[in-house]
Amino acid sequence: MSTYHLNSFTIGAFRGLQGMTFERLGRFNLLIGGNNSGKTSVLEALQAFCNPEDPADWARIANARNTSSRLFSTHSLNDCLVWMFPYTKQTDTGSSGSIQLSSTGACPVREVKASVQPVFGMPDEEDLRYLAKRPLDSNPATGGTYEGIEIKLDSIRAQDGSSTVAESVTRRFWQDVPFIRRRANSFAFPVAAVLGFEYRFAERCADKYSKLKVDQQKDLLELARMFDSGIESISVASENRRPYLRVEHKDFGEAPLMVFGDGMKRVLFIATGLVTAKNGLLLLDEIESGIHAFVLPEIMKWLFKAARENHIQIFATTHSLEAVDAVLLSAKETPDEFVTYRLSKEDHLAKRLNYNLLTDLRVHGGLEIR
Numbered sequence: 001m002s003t004y005h006l007n008s009f010t011i012g013a014f015r016g017l018q019g020m021t022f023e024r025l026g027r028f029n030l031l032i033g034g035n036n037s038g039k040t041s042v043l044e045a046l047q048a049f050c051n052p053e054d055p056a057d058w059a060r061i062a063n064a065r066n067t068s069s070r071l072f073s074t075h076s077l078n079d080c081l082v083w084m085f086p087y088t089k090q091t092d093t094g095s096s097g098s099i100q101l102s103s104t105g106a107c108p109v110r111e112v113k114a115s116v117q118p119v120f121g122m123p124d125e126e127d128l129r130y131l132a133k134r135p136l137d138s139n140p141a142t143g144g145t146y147e148g149i150e151i152k153l154d155s156i157r158a159q160d161g162s163s164t165v166a167e168s169v170t171r172r173f174w175q176d177v178p179f180i181r182r183r184a185n186s187f188a189f190p191v192a193a194v195l196g197f198e199y200r201f202a203e204r205c206a207d208k209y210s211k212l213k214v215d216q217q218k219d220l221l222e223l224a225r226m227f228d229s230g231i232e233s234i235s236v237a238s239e240n241r242r243p244y245l246r247v248e249h250k251d252f253g254e255a256p257l258m259v260f261g262d263g264m265k266r267v268l269f270i271a272t273g274l275v276t277a278k279n280g281l282l283l284l285d286e287i288e289s290g291i292h293a294f295v296l297p298e299i300m301k302w303l304f305k306a307a308r309e310n311h312i313q314i315f316a317t318t319h320s321l322e323a324v325d326a327v328l329l330s331a332k333e334t335p336d337e338f339v340t341y342r343l344s345k346e347d348h349l350a351k352r353l354n355y356n357l358l359t360d361l362r363v364h365g366g367l368e369i370r
Contacts, residue, residue: 005107005189005281005313006046012100013086014045020348025105026339027307030287030327031317031350033343039317040065042343043283044084046315047193049101050281052112052155053186055171058084064195078149078173085116107189108158119150123174148174157187190280192273196289205257205265206236206243208272216275223271227302228264262290267299274303277312284316288323296326304330308337324362331355 004025011020017038022029031039044061051057062080086097099114122145152170159165169186198204212220217234224231233248237256245257245268257265266289273282291299300323307314318324324340331338335355342351353361 003106005105006103007105008103009046009049010102011042011045012102013097014048014099014101015041015084015086016345017041017045018086018348020343020350022341022350023352024339025313027313027334027337028304028327028331028339029313029315030324030338030340031315031343032319032324032340034345035319037343037345038348039343040285043193043285043315043317045099045101046281046283047191048084048099048114049103049109049112050107050189050191051186052109052153052157052188053167053169054188055151055153055169055173057188058114058151058153059173061193064193076175078175081151081173082116082149085114108187109155109189110158110164111156113154115152117150119148119172120145121148121172122146123172146174146176148172190277191283192276192280193283194269194273194285196286198269203243205245205269208269209234209245210236210243212272212275219275219278220268220271223274223306224268226306227267227271227299234268263292263295263299266290267302270299270303271306274306274310274312278310280312282307282312282314284314287316287318287327288320293320293322293326296322297329300326300330304334304337308334321362324358328355328359328362 004027006022006025008025009022011017013019015038020038020042022042031042033039044064047061048058051061059077059081062084063077066075066077066080085099099112101112102110104110150170150172152168154166154168156164156166167187198208209217209220221231221234224234228249230250230252231247232250235246235248236243237246238244246254247257247260247264248254257268270282270284273284288296303314306312316327327338338355340353340358342353343349344351
């Protein structure tokens with residue numbers, strides 16, 4: 001049996017998921033199931049699990065659903081954070097329970113627990129130094145103090161062979177106070193999340209690329225060339241102070257990424273995730289998004305090869321039967337590395353389907369397995 005970063009992963013409680021266990025994980029793990037079955041929540045739980053000591057990263061994860069672009073947000077950051085926690089119904093009011101996550105495998109993180117509670121007070125000096133010059137309006141209902149939430153993260157991770165170390169981190173987030181992401185020297189396991197809609201926004205493409213180190217940008221170019229050998233260079237340009245990615249192609253010349261097809265945009269986003277997740281986890285939401293069914297098999301084959309060469313374990317979601325068929329075709333040479341889990345929102349179970357069983361259900365039986 002192969003040892004992966006995660007051999008098993010248990011969600012004791014996270015959002016609406018409770019008591020869900022993923023046993024005998026593979027290198028490529030495909031999550032299927034109906035709407036609102038929790039597929040995206042599983043990816044979020046994995047991402048949070050890999051960042052067990054940085055509440056700021058949890059805030060970024062929680063806020064990802066809150067916007068379809070960098071410019072528009074519907075809900076407050078604090079609301080988004082609270083909604084990550086399982087809802088516990090009490091006699092008259094509802095409250096948030098604790099998040100509980102655990103795993104086995106080569107990843108050193110063993111267990112993560114998180115709790116949230118409302119607080120009233122004042123931002124600390126580090127927050128105040130970054131606030132806008134205009135004074136903030138205090139809440140008269142709280143006697144001149146500010147309302148917020150306190151997130152506490154408790155984690156256990158392996159260290160030096162058989163020994164373990166426990167860490168506890170607390171961070172407060174204040175309502176209507178600009179959130180400042182602080183530099184943290186905390187432990188984090190390599191993880192990258194690629195959302196289904198991101199590739200549509202030029203600024204997001206440029207932002208993700210610009211955050212890569214020079215050697216990572218070189219790796220990305222090589223990965224992109226595995227998909228399209230005509231790509232000669234990738235760089236960041238700007239027009240009207242708005243950054244965008246520029247691609248030089250031997251057949252089409254130099255042009256903004258946005259003039260290429262959605263498949264190219266999506267591949268570059270996935271490639272960015274691959275270089276960021278090297279020796280870690282890559283999380284792909286709606287793996288088929290932006291990719292025509294005709295080229296899905298080619299992209300899946302590229303993805304399998306890149307993951308194997310970079311020691312990456314992939315977790316992906318899909319609603320597409322074409323994507324399932326493309327993954328099955330790509331996994332044919334290494335079927336033991338591929339596992340599918342069908343999520344059920346009714347009983348909170350993740351039913352494991354190996355390559356042979358899924359092939360029988362999908363190809364031979366022609367059954368609907370989403």
